[in-house]
Amino acid sequence: MWSQFVPLSFAEVFRMIQTGEEIPGLLNLDIKPCNQLPTVSHMSRKLKPWEKIKGDRSLPEGTLKSPMRVRGSIRKEESKKDVQLLY
């Protein structure tokens, strides 16, 4: 199949989609999840380079609430659009 494949430009593919032309080599697959458990892990998470630095000056884990004073044209009405918790 690949020996017949001729690379098309973005513009050519776009045009073919708009005109409904058949695009050569287009793969229409029907893959479904296998719902299996993952291969067992044998490795533990490594420290990231920034986590390895001793005595680094990064602040203790926390939220952005302190200290925080945000200036600029931030639209306050955005705060009304809150999270929709599904679970």
Next chain:
Amino acid sequence: MKSFKCSARHGYAVEISPFFPNRLACATSQYYGIAGCGTLLVLEQREPDILLLNSVAPGSVCRADLTCLLPVVSLDWNDGLFDVTWSESNEHVAVTGGGDGSLQIWDTANPRGPLRVLKGHTQEVYAVDWSQTRGENLLVSGSWDHTARVWDPESCQSVATLQGHEGVLYSTVWSPHIPACFASTSGDGMLRVWDVKAGSCQLAIPAHKAEILSCDWCKYDQSIVVTGAIDCSLCVWDVRSAGQPVAQLLGHSYAVRRVKFSPFYKTVLASCSYDFTVRFWDYSRSPALLDTVEHHSEFVCGLDFNLHIPNQVVDCSWDETVKIYTPPCLAALQTGTS
């Protein structure tokens, strides 16, 4: 520089494994992501099993770097794939986001298909990220349906849907320091920072007057975020005082597609663009531009720094190649956090 040709696949995102220094995942799409299927490619940089060394003189010591980028596994999906993230808790697991609005959880050691498919978004999933903060195993996704969703990858349930953006989401990235906190960027020109525990948006910064395609957190200052936009610029923000950017990085001649902060240097970052280039910057310097790499012939969409090998970078492009290299401008920097 090592290159891999992914024939008939256009690379959208690339990420180096947090477990294996020489392994990477690349999310690709057939036909530029506008038609056809997608493929998750897992590649490894290593010496090939068979080498022809006719040209090596007998008795000579060959110290050449004989490594190549070689395929480990190729996993197909029904629709284009736009982003990939490796699991932080299992070295075999990676997650992709697809054009059909679903997330796919893959076991790269099991080529039978995705383990699970997470449905919920109603349009393309353009961004996925696995939380790096220790003790936390959460996935965040950003979609063209204007929402971000947070998922528990073990139960495969959506635990929150976050609304607020008024345009398509292009990126969602967990803070590497603050648990349950992520940043998102959108076609509405806004950078938003979310607290999942509080269940709301903490900050909304009008970072660009153009669509923002990418953002990333500084690894050594938990308040610093960089954004990259269609206006060709990068902006570095201190989210505590976001009236003006800390730095504005100009140089790209087309949209900035992805931005990444260095894992090793506090003020160093990289960007890739629709102008076919990758650029490296140090915003503590003036001028900030360190170097421009021009080794692609199409949009460069994916970019990542190697967490294990300082100064090594991988990128992927619509020119059907993945490239891994060590830019001299990074090797010239002093190691350290400042």
